[in-house]
Amino acid sequence: MIRTIEWTDEGVVMLDQRLLPAQEIYQTFSGYEEVAQAIRSMVIRGAPAIGVAAAMGIALGAKQSAAQSLESLDREFEDICETLSSTRPTAVNLFWAVERMKRVYHGVRSQSLDAIRSALVRESLTIFSEDIEANRAIGRYGQELIPENARILTHCNAGALATAGYGTALGVIRAAVEAGKRVQVFADETRPFLQGARLTAWELEKDNISTTVITDNMAGHFMHVGKIDCAIVGADRIAANGDVANKIGTYSIAVLARENKIPFFVAAPIATFDLSTPDGSHIPIEERDADEVRRIQGIPIMSEEAKVAHPAFDVTPNNYITAIITERGIARPPYNESLRSLAEGREKSDGHSVL
Ligand code: MRU
Numbered sequence: 001m002i003r004t005i006e007w008t009d010e011g012v013v014m015l016d017q018r019l020l021p022a023q024e025i026y027q028t029f030s031g032y033e034e035v036a037q038a039i040r041s042m043v044i045r046g047a048p049a050i051g052v053a054a055a056m057g058i059a060l061g062a063k064q065s066a067a068q069s070l071e072s073l074d075r076e077f078e079d080i081c082e083t084l085s086s087t088r089p090t091a092v093n094l095f096w097a098v099e100r101m102k103r104v105y106h107g108v109r110s111q112s113l114d115a116i117r118s119a120l121v122r123e124s125l126t127i128f129s130e131d132i133e134a135n136r137a138i139g140r141y142g143q144e145l146i147p148e149n150a151r152i153l154t155h156c157n158a159g160a161l162a163t164a165g166y167g168t169a170l171g172v173i174r175a176a177v178e179a180g181k182r183v184q185v186f187a188d189e190t191r192p193f194l195q196g197a198r199l200t201a202w203e204l205e206k207d208n209i210s211t212t213v214i215t216d217n218m219a220g221h222f223m224h225v226g227k228i229d230c231a232i233v234g235a236d237r238i239a240a241n242g243d244v245a246n247k248i249g250t251y252s253i254a255v256l257a258r259e260n261k262i263p264f265f266v267a268a269p270i271a272t273f274d275l276s277t278p279d280g281s282h283i284p285i286e287e288r289d290a291d292e293v294r295r296i297q298g299i300p301i302m303s304e305e306a307k308v309a310h311p312a313f314d315v316t317p318n319n320y321i322t323a324i325i326t327e328r329g330i331a332r333p334p335y336n337e338s339l340r341s342l343a344e345g346r347e348k349s350d351g352h353s354v355l
Contacts, residue, residue, distance in 0.1 A: 001160065001165050001166070002015070002160040002161060002165070002203055002206065003015065003026075003165075004044065004049055004160060004161050004162075004163070004164065004165065005044060005049060005052055005053055005056065005128070005164065007056055007059070007121070007124065007125060007128070008028070010028050010030060011028045011029050011030035011031070011034075011060060012028070012029045012035050012038075012053065012056045012057065012060060013026050013027070013028050013029075014026065014027055014029065014038055014043055014044045014053070015044075015161070016043050017042060017043060017044060017045060017161055017198075017199060018041070018042055018043060020161075020198050020199055020202055021198055021199075021201075021202040027043065029043075029057075029060075030060075031060065031061070031064065032057045032058065032060050032061030032064070032080050032083060032084065033083060035053060035054075035056065035057030035060060035084070036057060036083045036084050036086075036087050038053065039053050039054065039057075039084070039087040039088060039094075040087045040088065042193065045157075045162065045193075045195070046091075046157060046158065046159075046161060046162020046163060046234070047091035047092070047093040047094075047162065047234065047235065047236045047237075047268075047272055048093050048131050048134075048135075048162065048163040048164065048168070048269060048271065048272070049161070049162050049163050049164065050087075050088060050091050050093060050094045051091070051093030051094055051096060051097035051127065051131070051271060052097065052124070052127055052128050052131060052163075052164050054084040054085075054087070054094050054097045054098055054101075055097040055098075055100070055101055055123065055124035055127045055128075056124045056128070057080070057084045058077075058080055058081060058084055058098065058101045058120060058124070059101070059117075059120040059121040059123070059124040061076070061077075061080035061083075062076075062077060062080065062105075062116065062117050062120045063117050063120070063121060065077075065080075065117075067113065068113075070109070070113065073113055073116065074109075077105055081098050081101065081102060084098060085098050088286055089284040089285075089286050090236045090237060090245055090283065090284060090285060090286045090312065090313045091236040091237065091272075092236070092237040092271075092272060092273075092274045093236075093269075093271050093272055096271045097127055097271075100123065100127065101120060101123060101124070104119055104120060104123045105119075105120065107119075127164075128164045129164070131163055131164035131165070131269065131271075132163070132164045132165040132166055133327070134269040134270075134271075134326075134327035135163055135164075135165065135166040135167055135168055135171040135269070135327075136166055136171070136175075137327035137328075138168055138171050138172060138267050138268075138269065138325050138326060138327050139166065139171040139172050139174055139175030139178075140175055141325055141326070141327075141329055141330055142171070142172030142175065142176075142232070142265070142267055142325040142330070143172055143175035143176040143178075143179050143181070145172075145230070145263070145265060145323065145325070145330070146172065146173070146176040146181060146183065146230065147181075147229060147230075148181050148182065149181075149182050149183070149184075150176070150181070150183050150184070150229045150230060151183075151184045151186065151227055151228050151229050152173060152183055152184070152185050152186065152228070152229065152230055152231070152232060153185075153186045153188070153219060153222070153223070153228045153230070153231040153232075153253065153257075153262075154169050154170070154173070154185060154186070154187055154188065154196070154200060154231070154232055154233060155188040155190060155196065155216075155219075155231075155233050155246070155247055155249055155250055155253055156188070156190045156195045156196060156200070156233065156234065156246065156247035156249075156250070157170075157190070157195035157196065157199035157200045157203070158170055158233060158234025158267065159171075159199065159200055159203045159204070160203055161199050161203055162199075162234060167203075167234075168234045168235075168267040168268055168269065168325075169232045169233050169234045169265075169266075169267045170200065170203065170204065171267065172232055172265075172267050172325060173185060173204070173209065173232070174207065174209070177207070177209055183209065183210070184210045184211075184212070185200075185204055185209060185210065185211040185212070186211075186212050186214055186219075186222060186227075186228060187200040187201050187204070187211050187212070187213050187214070188214060188215075188216050188219055188249065188253070189213055189214065189215045189216055190216065190247060190249065191215075191216055191249075191293075192292050192293045192296070192310065193292060194296075195247065196213065197213050201213050216249050216252075219252070219253055219256060220252075220256045220260075223256050223257065223259075223260040223262055224260060228257075228260075228262055229262065230262060230263045230264070230265060231253055231254070231257045231262060231263070231264045231265065232264075232265040232266075232267060233246050233247075233250050233253070233264075233265075233266055233267070234246060234266070234267060234268055235266050235267075235268040235272050235324075236272065236313055237272060237274050237277070237283050238266070238268060238272050238273050238274065238324065238339065239274060239275075239277045239278060239279050239280050239282065239283060240274075240275045240276075240277060240278050240279070240335075240336060240339065240340070241278060241279045241280075241318055241335055241336050242318030242321060242324065242331070242333065242334075242335025242336070242338075242339060243279050243280025243281075243283070243315050243316065243317055243318050244266050244268075244280070244315065244316045244318075244321060244324075245280060245283045245285070245313045245314070245315050245316075246266070246313060246314070246316065247312070247313060247314075248311055248312055248313055248314050249314070250313075250314055250316050251314040251315065251316045251320075254316040254320035254321065255320060257320070258320050263322040263323075264320055264321055264322050265321075265322055265323050265324075265325060266316075266321055266323075266324045266325070267324075267325040267326075268324065268325075268326065269326060269327055270326055270327065270328060270342060270343055273339055273342075273343050275339065275340060275343055280315035280316075280317065281315070283313075283315055285311050285312070285313050285314070285315075286311070286312040286313060287309075287310060287311055287312070288310045288312045289310065290308045290309075290310055292310060293308040293309075293310050294306060294308055318333065318335050319333075321333075321335075324338075324339070326342055328342045328345065329342060
């Protein structure tokens with residue numbers, strides 16, 4: 001299995017995703033500010049992986065803090081959480097993980113400083129292992145929706161690299177293969193950061209899953225000529241009504257899928273739900289540096305002065321989404337009801353998870 005992120009005595013170790021697939025380099029980030037910078041600069045990316053990195057960053061910051069009194073640890077802890085929260089605005093898993101670490105902190109605050117630090121390290125490791133378990137469950141539920149010989153379109157990277165391991169959308173594909181189904185994946189290149197070409201193709205190749213990379217503007221053509229049976233993507237934030245924020249370009253695929261009568265699935269853990277946000281119009285969309293569009297791997301492809309826009313995510317309205325696959329089952333419209341009931345833990349117990 002690909003190791004995306006790992007806790008060690010020396011610090012948080014991450015596979016530098018900016019360098020893939022040319023180089024597989026693991027870097028050790030030995031302070032919480034370095035972990036925050038790694039998230040910001042896309043050493044690690046993908047909503048669940050960002051959440052795990054933030055939790056480990058907080059644990060690292062608390063572990064290394066020189067605070068001798070509870071009051072000074074309180075202050076430092078707040079600063080550490082603030083630094084990690086300010087890295088990327090869209091993926092709600094980041095804020096979910098920070099809140100979870102804060103709850104643990106306040107739950108053990110009456111104990112010794114050492115006990116507080118250990119509890120935070122333990123919690124970050126729990127968030128890590130729960131994410132892998134969630135992805136396995138998403139895979140088990142989701143693979144039932146994948147037909148034999150399916151030709152599956154995916155966008156960006158919602159794989160092992162975007163999570164603690166196994167992946168969400170790619171977890172469903174992996175589970176379908178493990179269930180004995182033959183599949184063929186079409187991976188959108190995903191401009192400008194090329195997560196599809198650089199990361200999805202790389203990790204599926206390692207698992208011997210047949211993958212064809214297409215440029216983003218080819219997706220409609222392949223759907224129109226009958227070469228795609230379903231589309232499956234991950235999510236960065238899912239609003240209460242089922243609107244989904246995901247990598248820029250997801251919306252176009254969902255609209256094209258509807259036009260071509262192709263099911264469009266979203267796979268994400270409950271940690272990606274943001275039920276306090278009523279709909280997608282309230283989801284903050286990260287605007288990244290224009291140079292990421294102006295250049296590919298550092299090489300300019302347009303004038304350095306060219307005016308460019310770079311929203312990193314878009315919102316797909318719920319009516320384009322056939323189903324949302326989670327670790328507790330599959331949500332169907334109307335999402336206001338099905339998402340809430342999954343979030344509250346009302347998993348269908350009759351062995352048939354589809355709501
Ligand atoms: O900018 P990124 O690479 O962090 O964006 C990642 C995505 O949009 C993924 O599809 C999403 O986080 C789900 S990952 C399981």
